[in-house]
Amino acid sequence: MYHKSVTYLLQLTKDEINEFLNSFDTVLTDCDGVLWLNNNVIDKANLVMNRFRELGKKVFFITNNSSKSREEYAIKCKELNFKCDKEEIISSAYLAADYLKNCGFNKKVYIVGSTGITQELDNVGIKHTDVGPDVHCTTVPKLIEGIKLDQEIGAVIVGFDEHISFPKILKASSYLNNPDCLFVATNTDEQFPLNSEFIIPGTGTMVAAVQTCAGRKPHVVGKPNTYICEALVKEHNINPKRTLMIGDRCNTDILLGTRCGFQTLLVLTGVTTLNDVMEWKQSDSQDEQDLLPDVYLDKLGDLLPFLK
Ligand SMILES: O=C(O)COP(=O)(O)O
Numbered sequence: 001m002y003h004k005s006v007t008y009l010l011q012l013t014k015d016e017i018n019e020f021l022n023s024f025d026t027v028l029t030d031c032d033g034v035l036w037l038n039n040n041v042i043d044k045a046n047l048v049m050n051r052f053r054e055l056g057k058k059v060f061f062i063t064n065n066s067s068k069s070r071e072e073y074a075i076k077c078k079e080l081n082f083k084c085d086k087e088e089i090i091s092s093a094y095l096a097a098d099y100l101k102n103c104g105f106n107k108k109v110y111i112v113g114s115t116g117i118t119q120e121l122d123n124v125g126i127k128h129t130d131v132g133p134d135v136h137c138t139t140v141p142k143l144i145e146g147i148k149l150d151q152e153i154g155a156v157i158v159g160f161d162e163h164i165s166f167p168k169i170l171k172a173s174s175y176l177n178n179p180d181c182l183f184v185a186t187n188t189d190e191q192f193p194l195n196s197e198f199i200i201p202g203t204g205t206m207v208a209a210v211q212t213c214a215g216r217k218p219h220v221v222g223k224p225n226t227y228i229c230e231a232l233v234k235e236h237n238i239n240p241k242r243t244l245m246i247g248d249r250c251n252t253d254i255l256l257g258t259r260c261g262f263q264t265l266l267v268l269t270g271v272t273t274l275n276d277v278m279e280w281k282q283s284d285s286q287d288e289q290d291l292l293p294d295v296y297l298d299k300l301g302d303l304l305p306f307l308k
């Protein structure tokens with residue numbers, strides 16, 4: 001309807017907004033920066049998502065955040081009053097485990113990441129290393145002396161790891177020195193959306209460290225990789241043209257929507273700013289044009305009055 005026009009939804013007439021709301025049957029929504037920031041719901045986002053469901057629309061939550069399993073996200077949604085089943089939540093930790101399962105992987109995984117990944121690997125019966133701090137306070141030669149590489153390791157998964165460290169980068173890169181060792185990244189988001197004076201390193205920071213040292217590029221399972229959406233379209237018989245992708249980050253959420261032929265709604269409560277978008281709108285680079293949303297809002301909750 002408003003293909004890549006960057007239309008501000010609230011400047012439309014009531015009828016035009018209703019026509020837009022009736023133009024999709026399925027909603028895929030990003031989480032961090034759209035629905036919540038950390039453990040705080042973003043103004044009325046839960047009321048809007050629950051109302052979409054009451055109006056008969058299919059709803060799926062697609063997050064690049066690998067720190068939680070689907071089960072843990074289902075608990076978080078319940079606590080924050082978002083109605084949803086575990087099967088409607090796709091986290092990048094789940095995607096990483098699903099990808100290795102589909103590859104018939106039967107060795108052990110070295111994880112740079114957290115318990116979202118260990119739980120999802122456990123769910124599919126894939127062996128893995130532990131997560132948590134791995135620090136060193138000695139010299140590099142002494143550190144290396146103390147490391148015995150595990151010969152069972154056949155893949156490295158890099159996800160969000162607040163305990164990222166020199167020893168972890170060294171070990172992951174050493175395993176990846178074997179070209180047969182798979183290199184999987186959950187996502188490459190550069191920073192976490194957190195409206196504060198601090199910049200929180202996103203998973204892209206951890207991935208870049210290992211990628212640089214290992215001299216190899218990972219297979220990235222999260223947005224904007226279309227892997228998950230192709231699976232959803234097939235499994236739930238979704239019509240891409242009548243699907244809305246809602247996101248706060250254009251180089252993952254909106255780009256995914258563009259690649260899958262979905263309609264796209266950008267909300268300004270997370271990472272991408274309106275200035276970013278207006279700069280891309282002036283650009284003649286196709287890559288930047290692909291980042292443009294169809295429509296945008298200051299926050300998802302602004303839709304509530306139109307969903308009566
Ligand atoms: O984990 C992130 O960096 C972003 O997560 P999101 O995809 O839910 O916005």
Ligand SMILES: [Mg+2]
Pocket residue numbers: 030031032033034193247248249270
């Ligand atoms: Mg987000």
